[in-house]
Amino acid sequence: MLNGLKAVSMGGREMWPLVEGGKGVAATNHLSSGAWARAGGVGTISAVNADSYDPEGRIIPQIYSALTRRERHEELVEYAIEGAVQQVQRAYEMAEPELSRGFGALNINVLWEMGGAQRVLEGVLGRTKGLVHGVTCGAGMPYKLSEIAAHHGVHYYPIISSARAFRALWKRAYSKAAEWLGAVVYEDPWLAGGHNGLSNAEDPRVPQDPLPRVRELRAVMRESGIADSVPIIMAGGVWALSEWTDWIDNPDLGQIVFQFGTRPLLTQESPIPEGWKARLMTLQEGDISLHKFSPTGFYSSAVRNPFLRTLEGRSERQIAFSTTATGDHQFLLDVGVGRKSYYVTRDDLLRAREWHGAGFTDALKTPDNTLVFVGPAEKAMVRKDQADCMGCLSQCAFSSWADNETNTTGRLADPRSFCIQKTLQDIAHGGDTEQNLMFGGHSAFRFAKDPFYSNGFVPTVGQLVDRILTGA
Numbered sequence: 115m116l117n118g119l120k121a122v123s124m125g126g127r128e129m130w131p132l133v134e135g136g137k138g139v140a141a142t143n144h145l146s147s148g149a150w151a152r153a154g155g156v157g158t159i160s161a162v163n164a165d166s167y168d169p170e171g172r173i174i175p176q177i178y179s180a181l182t183r184r185e186r187h188e189e190l191v192e193y194a195i196e197g198a199v200q201q202v203q204r205a206y207e208m209a210e211p212e213l214s215r216g217f218g219a220l221n222i223n224v225l226w227e228m229g230g231a232q233r234v235l236e237g238v239l240g241r242t243k244g245l246v247h248g249v250t251c252g253a254g255m256p257y258k259l260s261e262i263a264a265h266h267g268v269h270y271y272p273i274i275s276s277a278r279a280f281r282a283l284w285k286r287a288y289s290k291a292a293e294w295l296g297a298v299v300y301e302d303p304w305l306a307g308g309h310n311g312l313s314n315a316e317d318p319r320v321p322q323d324p325l326p327r328v329r330e331l332r333a334v335m336r337e338s339g340i341a342d343s344v345p346i347i348m349a350g351g352v353w354a355l356s357e358w359t360d361w362i363d364n365p366d367l368g369q370i371v372f373q374f375g376t377r378p379l380l381t382q383e384s385p386i387p388e389g390w391k392a393r394l395m396t397l398q399e400g401d402i403s404l405h406k407f408s409p410t411g412f413y414s415s416a417v418r419n420p421f422l423r424t425l426e427g428r429s430e431r432q433i434a435f436s437t438t439a440t441g442d443h444q445f446l447l448d449v450g451v452g453r454k455s456y457y458v459t460r461d462d463l464l465r466a467r468e469w470h471g472a473g474f475t476d477a478l479k480t481p482d483n484t485l486v487f488v489g490p491a492e493k494a495m496v497r498k499d500q501a502d503c504m505g506c507l508s509q510c511a512f513s514s515w516a517d518n519e520t521n522t523t524g525r526l527a528d529p530r531s532f533c534i535q536k537t538l539q540d541i542a543h544g545g546d547t548e549q550n551l552m553f554g555g556h557s558a559f560r561f562a563k564d565p566f567y568s569n570g571f572v573p574t575v576g577q578l579v580d581r582i583l584t585g586a
Contacts, residue, residue, distance in 0.1 A: 135375025136223025
């Protein structure tokens with residue numbers, strides 16, 4: 115056991131100060147989360163379009179047959195609730211002996227910006243009473259999280275990336291349900307995998323030390339009357355606890371707990387496919403890219419594979435235009451736009467002709483009065499994916515869907531983005547790791563360097579937790 119490390123109380127339960135990060139679509143499920151809770155930590159089931167099963171235990175494919183987006187959205191919400199309920203029930207069954215003696219916990223994780231988030235959360239908690247300890251929630255400003263959690267008698271764990279964000283949430287809503295605050299998750303926007311909470315004032319190219327930011331968060335919590343015994347969960351970049359000894363028992367920080375998102379991907383219970391696990395062992399430092407292609411509008415961190423490089427190339431083949439000859443836009447574009455009249459600069463006209471000659475023959479309009487050049491097959495895929503939208507986000511830049519009365523953002527669909535539901539479902543269920551979005555934290559390159567994983571060793575969750583508790 116690492117010197118100074120001890121069990122903590124979180125939301126009224128005892129546990130090791132170790133939290134499993136709840137990773138997106140089907141990347142944490144009952145197997146991984148149940149095992150993590152059984153090992154005495156907080157197992158976190160992803161309730162983002164979780165898998166459900168038929169009577170024989172086979173995963174039920176999420177197929178959308180309705181004709182309209184609104185109807186497909188209803189199908190998605192039904193899938194999401196049923197899947198998450200089944201995952202919670204199975205995870206609890208796995209971890210029940212340990213949970214019954216009061217050690218460890220099971221949480222669910224939702225994204226506030228996912229389509230139907232409040233309905234899904236209400237639906238899941240209403241059917242899993244007594245099984246779920248808490249709800250972790252980020253990707254947006256989830257003001258109603260505390261109200262929903264308190265109504266169902268579970269704790270809430272807001273995910274934030276700055277003290278300023280927590281102050282706003284506390285003043286507006288959380289102070290009214292203070293007794294149900296289990297912990298505050300600080301998710302570092304430069305180190306964590308998946309979607310990141312970078313603000314407009316922060317430079318994605320200039321990472322900041324998390325220690326002063328967490329110290330500031332604790333100061334805000336103290337000002338708000340929140341006891342130091344309510345933990346801050348450090349998420350993002352956590353690999354070996356021996357590297358965080360200055361955080362443990364640090365009086366400036368109060369109670370600190372650590373979240374592991376990337377390391378649990380490579381365990382025997384992890385539900386990700388074997389090809390994904392094998393790919394993790396090949397990553398090198400710098401292979402994780404912080405980018406802004408997500409249809410959520412948030413920055414996110416993922417492996418810079420051919421899928422991501424395709425998006426980079428698509429945006430690089432981009433020119434601004436005007437619908438009339440004005441300013442520098444004096445040259446009529448003569449490739450990629452058919453009979454439409456767009457005026458561009460002379461240099462951009464030459465570049466467009468060059469892209470056209472290289473096979474990028476179709477120009478797609480963006481909401482920002484620019485054109486991106488793609489090949490015919492890529493254009494067909496973009497248009498099909500936009501048409502197949504099932505409303506998996508509260509607002510989607512790629513399809514212009516919005517979870518509102520009109521079901522539209524009011525902006526043109528953006529071809530520089532992608533259908534996030536399609537690619538995350540595909541990679542989670544055996545799709546090509548090079549042609550799908552592969553989320554990952556910026557420490558993922560350490561799999562290839564850590565001797566614990568030498569000779570292709572893949573630990574059980576129990577073995578990983580034991581290893582982590584030693585500090586290694």
